[in-house]
Amino acid sequence: MSKKTENLIDIRGLKKYYPIHSGVFRKHTADVKAVDGIDLTIRKGECLGLVGESGCGKTTMGKTILRLHDSTDGRVYFDQSPEKIEELEAKVAAGDLDAATKKELSQADILSYKGLSLKELRKSIQIVFQDPSNSLNPRMLVKNIIAEPLMIQGILKGKELEDRVVELLETVGLSRQHLRRYPHEFSGGQRQRIAVARALATNPKFILMDEPTSALDVSVQAQILNLLKKLQDEYELTYLFVTHHLLVVKYISQRVAVMYLGEIVELSETEDLFARPLHPYTRALLSAIPDPNPENGTEKIILTGDVPNPLNPPTGCRFHPRCPYATEVCRTKEPVLESAGEDHQVACHRWKEMA
Amino acid sequence: MSAETNASRTGNQHPRLQEFLFSAKRFLKNPLTIVGLTIIMAFAIVAIFAPVIAPPEKPDDPFQIPHDGWMMEPQPPSLEHPMGTLPQQYDIFYGLVWGTRNAFKIGLLIVLANLVIGVLLGAIAGYFGGVVDEVIMRVTDMFYAMPFLVVAMAIVVVIGKGLTSIVLVLIVLGWRTYTRVIRAEILLIRDKDYIQAARASGASHMSIIMRHILPNSIFSVLIVASMNIGTTMLSAAALSFLGLGSDIGYADWGAMVSEARNWIVGPANARLQYWFVVFIPGFVITLFVLGWNLLGDAARDVFDPKQRRR
Numbered sequence: 001m002s003k004k005t006e007n008l009i010d011i012r013g014l015k016k017y018y019p020i021h022s023g024v025f026r027k028h029t030a031d032v033k034a035v036d037g038i039d040l041t042i043r044k045g046e047c048l049g050l051v052g053e054s055g056c057g058k059t060t061m062g063k064t065i066l067r068l069h070d071s072t073d074g075r076v077y078f079d080q081s082p083e084k085i086e087e088l089e090a091k092v093a094a095g096d097l098d099a100a101t102k103k104e105l106s107q108a109d110i111l112s113y114k115g116l117s118l119k120e121l122r123k124s125i126q127i128v129f130q131d132p133s134n135s136l137n138p139r140m141l142v143k144n145i146i147a148e149p150l151m152i153q154g155i156l157k158g159k160e161l162e163d164r165v166v167e168l169l170e171t172v173g174l175s176r177q178h179l180r181r182y183p184h185e186f187s188g189g190q191r192q193r194i195a196v197a198r199a200l201a202t203n204p205k206f207i208l209m210d211e212p213t214s215a216l217d218v219s220v221q222a223q224i225l226n227l228l229k230k231l232q233d234e235y236e237l238t239y240l241f242v243t244h245h246l247l248v249v250k251y252i253s254q255r256v257a258v259m260y261l262g263e264i265v266e267l268s269e270t271e272d273l274f275a276r277p278l279h280p281y282t283r284a285l286l287s288a289i290p291d292p293n294p295e296n297g298t299e300k301i302i303l304t305g306d307v308p309n310p311l312n313p314p315t316g317c318r319f320h321p322r323c324p325y326a327t328e329v330c331r332t333k334e335p336v337l338e339s340a341g342e343d344h345q346v347a348c349h350r351w352k353e354m355a
Numbered sequence: 356m357s358a359e360t361n362a363s364r365t366g367n368q369h370p371r372l373q374e375f376l377f378s379a380k381r382f383l384k385n386p387l388t389i390v391g392l393t394i395i396m397a398f399a400i401v402a403i404f405a406p407v408i409a410p411p412e413k414p415d416d417p418f419q420i421p422h423d424g425w426m427m428e429p430q431p432p433s434l435e436h437p438m439g440t441l442p443q444q445y446d447i448f449y450g451l452v453w454g455t456r457n458a459f460k461i462g463l464l465i466v467l468a469n470l471v472i473g474v475l476l477g478a479i480a481g482y483f484g485g486v487v488d489e490v491i492m493r494v495t496d497m498f499y500a501m502p503f504l505v506v507a508m509a510i511v512v513v514i515g516k517g518l519t520s521i522v523l524v525l526i527v528l529g530w531r532t533y534t535r536v537i538r539a540e541i542l543l544i545r546d547k548d549y550i551q552a553a554r555a556s557g558a559s560h561m562s563i564i565m566r567h568i569l570p571n572s573i574f575s576v577l578i579v580a581s582m583n584i585g586t587t588m589l590s591a592a593a594l595s596f597l598g599l600g601s602d603i604g605y606a607d608w609g610a611m612v613s614e615a616r617n618w619i620v621g622p623a624n625a626r627l628q629y630w631f632v633v634f635i636p637g638f639v640i641t642l643f644v645l646g647w648n649l650l651g652d653a654a655r656d657v658f659d660p661k662q663r664r665r
Contacts, residue, residue: 122557135548
């Protein structure tokens, strides 16, 4: 991959806190920090894998970008020139925004979109959910399910609409005869195809893949992955592929971001990450991939303890209570993402010593 | 793939029609359903053809039962009065026939009004949650706390007695059940992924409620409603019997029983002498309620998604 590809999505300081209210007066007492200050860029036409264990905030982050959850703080730029983003970011960092900047920001930052501009944005960003038996309305015909985004956006009507739906069905490997069926008449893999067809309906630029294969049979997973890969090439789509399945990520993404407790701890090109994992957490994750050859005797890194409570994350490096290499500095100072080679970033104080 | 799994698929019918036929078939399988359906159909026919079955003397006021003199003692069935007469010689047969129209009006109107109010409030509470939910449900709780008879008497005091007050009482106190039922149902599906998918496509709250939420949650409410038509009739009759209903001589089943109140038990030597004044209208009310209950059961069997085929 060339290094200077354009960014489609630029996430700056994204935060999502869930407030906790307690007592008779529902006083705001604490926050669950599901996503805590994420900076991430997603390049045009790439598939960025986002991995991490359950509850680390992967899905929350994705859904916040899609405006399914409201963000607490941060900005997300969609399809903006880098110069403009830098200019706005500089102003935000300086604080004290004047009215003109605020207006400009509200046009560039999709987290502040409202009403019509938000509806317009919905055409360009779409989502495929984890469990297709949950993401398709059981009382709607496949025809109407796929046509829904087109109808809401008022893009097509009548005969043209039906033709487009058939075209979409064929794109995902189904056919006209499936138009007038209910979701429960399909197998899991077929249902996920329908969900993909719906996501493609409005010709989006970006699709959030929220663990699209983890509810499926292993044999079907491969089919869906291949379909997604094919579609990405054909329609020049950009994916954010959220999953906890590392081999899936290895197969489909060009870059991988590793998330731990609401923060990105490592970001790298896929090959580089699997060959040269730098963060201790990434190493532990990778060592958990089963090796088919028992004689290799690969050493497993077993992490002790559980993911800490995001209500009260550890000070310093969030991974330090479980990290076998933690020292004093890890307990007190929070590491930031720093460059560790070409297109490889890691947030760890001691990566150089361990490399 | 599973293209041929549905062997039962008949021809090229639209799936919605298929679904309907499937439901209808199940609906008619149960013999009790047929009984219920027959009863209600019979009542419907009586209601529709009331002017033919019992031609009114004063066509501009057909619900006024004609009476034959002022004698207080009810008369047993005779050729002239096939079901006997009430005190003051009101014809029972005529009252029952025209009362059927009122019975349908009461049952359907009240339940429909309850459904509309209850579903609207419940849907808003369940879908939006938070403060809105809190306010609506606490108001509902307040209505749950109101004693039936006290509200009934209060309304009668304010707007006077008559069928209108009874309908009003039952509407004021009837919607609360539906609100709770549909809210609970909506809470179950509100966070399903297909709701989020619709939102991700830019659907408005209104269209999400109409296209996704209600079609998936309304059936439990419809079942409750179909079972409630009969109960509502009973409550209306009870209120009429207590004297909150129409004036004497109005064709309303409950009111007719009420008018016969003093004649329920006959003189010491013939306790059952006036059996017809209570038994005949009472039996008709029972039959009507039974019919709706049987239909309600059938509706539950057909619509309850948990009992349906997969």
